[in-house]
Amino acid sequence: MITILYFASLRENLGRGAEQIALPTGTCDLKSLRALLRVRGAAWGQAMADGSRVRAAVNQDLAGDDAAIKDGDEIAFFPPVTGG
């Protein structure tokens, strides 16, 4: 199982803040996880599209498409940050 967190406008658009899912193949990378989530519906397709402005983190570090994901990891998706 992996934990996926969603923040800010993404959480509102997708209607959830957190979930746990089983990785189909046991391991994958961020790009394939986004492809897996994209088929859930229109809002998901937009948020998880290639080239989307949505950022991702793996185990609380900013991560790119090729970042590896393994069982037990915490993945987060969120819009560009606006603190300070």
Added chain:
Amino acid sequence: MPVRIQTEDFEAGREIANLRRDNAAVGAIASFIGVVRELNDGAKVAGMTLEHYPGMTEKSIAGIIEQAKERWNIHDALVVHRVGELKPLDQIVLVAVTGAHRGEAFSACEFIMDYLKTHAPFWKKEQTPGGSRWVEARESDDVAVQRWQSKA
């Protein structure tokens, strides 16, 4: 703890006094305070909600402070950032840096703030007369942080 995320307000004078306490090697303290502005993108802001990613936010800012310490000869740095409900005039963030000389303290303080704005996971939602809206990231913030990548 060099990074604190809290809903409560902070008192810059007390934070700075704690940061430099008993350290006679400190000759300069640079600080920055960000506050809630009443106007943003042409709309009157009645208030805002600041959301963050607990855990990653602290880790990310601690990493930014480490980078600043590698880059400049500074003694210490502190970041206090508020989350939750805030109104115009409220303080949002404090960055304070101590060092032997002002130049390095000024640079490190600005560097930490520029990286915080573009890398630390916080999001603002504003309440305006037209309803609530998520604040969009600014291109000028990306430009600000890029300056540090080209500077030696």
